[in-house]
Amino acid sequence: MNVLFTFKIKDEQLKNLQSRFPEVHFEYNKELDESPIDKFEVIVTYGEDINTSVLEKATSLKWLMVASAGVEKMPLSEIAERGIVISNVRGIHKTPMAESVIGHILSLTRALPSLYDQQKRKEWNTRVKQTELRGSTAIILGPGAIGSEIGRLLQAFGVRTIGCNQSGRPAESMDETIQFDNLIDRLPDADYVISILPSTAETKGLLDERYFKAMKPTATFMNFGRGDLVKESILVDALKNGEIGHAVLDVFEKEPILVDSELWNLSNVSISPHVSSHSGKYIERALEFFIENLEKWQNGDGELVNLVDPKKGY
Amino acid sequence: MNVLFTFKIKDEQLKNLQSRFPEVHFEYNKELDESPIDKFEVIVTYGEDINTSVLEKATSLKWLMVASAGVEKMPLSEIAERGIVISNVRGIHKTPMAESVIGHILSLTRALPSLYDQQKRKEWNTRVKQTELRGSTAIILGPGAIGSEIGRLLQAFGVRTIGCNQSGRPAESMDETIQFDNLIDRLPDADYVISILPSTAETKGLLDERYFKAMKPTATFMNFGRGDLVKESILVDALKNGEIGHAVLDVFEKEPILVDSELWNLSNVSISPHVSSHSGKYIERALEFFIENLEKWQNGDGELVNLVDPKKGY
Incomplete structure (x- = not known):
């Protein structure tokens, strides 16, 4: 299975993921528009880089893991149409x-x-x-x-x-x-x-x-x-x-x-200049959500945590 | 029963004590050396005003409630000799x-x-x-x-x-x-x-x-x-x-x-200039220790909390 990260995680974090899921291939690429992305079943993203042309190219995409709390700016109706599962990191703050x-x-x-x-x-x-x-x-x-x-x-x-x-x-x-x-x-x-x-x-x-x-x-x-x-x-x-x-x-x-x-x-x-939710541990926490869900995904458990209903938008 | 406070507590705190223990007479006087104190069974003090001449005058004294953690400067051997019970507020900090x-x-x-x-x-x-x-x-x-x-x-x-x-x-x-x-x-x-x-x-x-x-x-x-x-x-x-x-x-x-x-x-x-134990709620907390012990004292329960062994000094 191929997983694409569209944001950078630390080498150490990637290594941990790789050793935890040896059968999964993880890749990082932030240029979604210019690269072939048809092999990825899962895309891990902050969300703002997912548009309709990306969805058209991502022919294998089954799960969008959004490392952000809000998904309101994403092309939700296309995501729904294509039957792509979407989850976020509600509660990370x-x-x-x-x-x-x-x-x-x-x-x-x-x-x-x-x-x-x-x-x-x-x-x-x-x-x-x-x-x-x-x-x-x-x-x-x-x-x-x-x-x-x-x-x-x-x-x-x-x-x-x-x-x-x-x-x-x-x-x-x-x-x-x-x-x-x-x-x-x-x-x-x-x-x-x-x-x-x-x-x-x-x-x-x-x-x-x-x-x-x-x-x-x-x-x-x-x-x-x-x-x-x-x-x-x-x-x-x-x-x-x-x-x-x-x-x-x-x-x-x-x-x-x-x-x-x-x-x-x-x-x-x-x-406090609207910074109370900021944290140097943000990606670490987001990965905790992802790992939990990736385990479920691997086991064929459809009950991912923090599933988003693309029709409702939350 | 007569109880003497040698430090000031708020009127409200005194009122609460009085309503909780209607049969006890509470008095405040910080001039121990110059007043008759022979009627007091209990003295509530920070400790530094208790000396041998005070002990000699306090002929009814049975319990010294010290609203401080250390008692090392008090006349402990005289207190022991006279069989006076002594308790402190260990843990208040x-x-x-x-x-x-x-x-x-x-x-x-x-x-x-x-x-x-x-x-x-x-x-x-x-x-x-x-x-x-x-x-x-x-x-x-x-x-x-x-x-x-x-x-x-x-x-x-x-x-x-x-x-x-x-x-x-x-x-x-x-x-x-x-x-x-x-x-x-x-x-x-x-x-x-x-x-x-x-x-x-x-x-x-x-x-x-x-x-x-x-x-x-x-x-x-x-x-x-x-x-x-x-x-x-x-x-x-x-x-x-x-x-x-x-x-x-x-x-x-x-x-x-x-x-x-x-x-x-x-x-x-x-x-921090050695102030981490300071608190505007100090007396409130000390009174909590005192009230618990006064209830025990009234019930003839000798097992006061935070009893001090005057021979050991703690």
């Missing part, structure tokens, strides 16, 4: 995002920004204001794969987790799950309000002024979902007026943030 | 220290220092070098109460934990435990080498040059135990020569670090 969220929380709780600043001034000062994460309460907006991973880790730190979704249906690693409709009533309980919500008609502008006024004045608001959850002006006001204690933002209403955005001037905000 | 250690690790892994610096420059730059904690290996020198709490949290993050102690006896939350004698051979496996060792004859200067040469060039060395584990000059050399990737230091050979210490000039070190 879970680990780096959850580690970023917990890292930001602990950094603030244990006063690391102050320690870093002192160090730059060569200042030995033990009077830094530190507290503990243990015993606090977090509301997680969007307790899906990423939200539940955040919840699992928070619970290990002794944090009470309250998931919040449309239905209020129980979610993994949440001590309790509430509905969006009840969110405002429960905000006064939360030390951390963490959103990993996608952008949908329901979530757009969901958090208006009333929500920030309902939060604890010491609360930390964290947006790691989509920037349109809350207007920047509302957030700036809440931070300036002390309606909340701090904000950690990985996503913004406008990205990049404008140079004259007031957010840059606030001391109680941590700005 | 576990939570803040473990949170500090994990916070520092995640901050480095997820590049928070770079993000903080970019923010100061109002710079939106997504090319920060981030990796993941998951899948790495940590050696924990001194897997006692604090070390095991660090191990427990690391395991939740998918880290392999190797405890290292004198005997090699299995320790809690360690996937494996090795002896000091085997440490140097296992150092090449570790992404994190974390010490919470106390200062003893065996640990003083334990980590000589050879140990740092044995570590991965990408390893992070973290000293949260005692500074005399390693000479500052050895550490500086290891960091300058790239024998290790980074050091996070909460303790130092000399504290405070001298102004002209080379450590201040290295970019691959994080300096």
Whole structure:
């Protein structure tokens, strides 16, 4: 069987694959348009290089392994027509995002920004204001794969987790799950309000002024979902007026943030330029998905993990 | 029953105590030398105000609750002679220290220092070098109460934990435990080498040059135990020569670090001025120990938690 990678993996990773699947021939070539690709049963790709002319040439292609979470820009109807199986790496962002969220929380709780600043001034000062994460309460907006991973880790730190979704249906690693409709009533309980919500008609502008006024004045608001959850002006006001204690933002209403955005001037905000999902281990993780599926594929098991329905697009 | 606090607790905390133990009378007075204290059966203290003249006046005293981990400066032989029960808050540092250690690790892994610096420059730059904690290996020198709490949290993050102690006896939350004698051979496996060792004859200067040469060039060395584990000059050399990737230091050979210490000039070190055990929740945590013991005391249960043997001093 022939497998084509259209992105480069490390020699060591290729060697591991080869020794694990000795009967499979792996090849790397990023010039799909100019090469004969009719012998490949499997193509491993980030997705953006797959177009209709590639599909026409790839006459043996049976499985597209897409090392990315979204496939919306791919020629899905042609893929469906040709009966090509497609799978992706849904959930690959879970680990780096959850580690970023917990890292930001602990950094603030244990006063690391102050320690870093002192160090730059060569200042030995033990009077830094530190507290503990243990015993606090977090509301997680969007307790899906990423939200539940955040919840699992928070619970290990002794944090009470309250998931919040449309239905209020129980979610993994949440001590309790509430509905969006009840969110405002429960905000006064939360030390951390963490959103990993996608952008949908329901979530757009969901958090208006009333929500920030309902939060604890010491609360930390964290947006790691989509920037349109809350207007920047509302957030700036809440931070300036002390309606909340701090904000950690990985996503913004406008990205990049404008140079004259007031957010840059606030001391109680941590700005992360939409990088919380980035990871030097991305390809390593993507290969873990691929290996699991290649084993199933070899065994004739059609139940690949992270199958995409090309008609639905996810 | 009368209980005397020689340090101030919050009104709210006192109210909680009072409602939980309605039959107990609580009083606060820090001037032990000048007040009649013969009516108090229990004294709750940080310890440094208890001397022989106080013991002579405290004729009803049966239990000293010391809200500190060390009691070595107290008049232990007089306490023993008078048959006074003494308990402390051993383990109170576990939570803040473990949170500090994990916070520092995640901050480095997820590049928070770079993000903080970019923010100061109002710079939106997504090319920060981030990796993941998951899948790495940590050696924990001194897997006692604090070390095991660090191990427990690391395991939740998918880290392999190797405890290292004198005997090699299995320790809690360690996937494996090795002896000091085997440490140097296992150092090449570790992404994190974390010490919470106390200062003893065996640990003083334990980590000589050879140990740092044995570590991965990408390893992070973290000293949260005692500074005399390693000479500052050895550490500086290891960091300058790239024998290790980074050091996070909460303790130092000399504290405070001298102004002209080379450590201040290295970019691959994080300096924490011996504050990793500090916490704004200290009294809250100490009261948790006290409440548990007061309940036992009221029930005539002599098996208080964290009893100190005044003859041994711990």
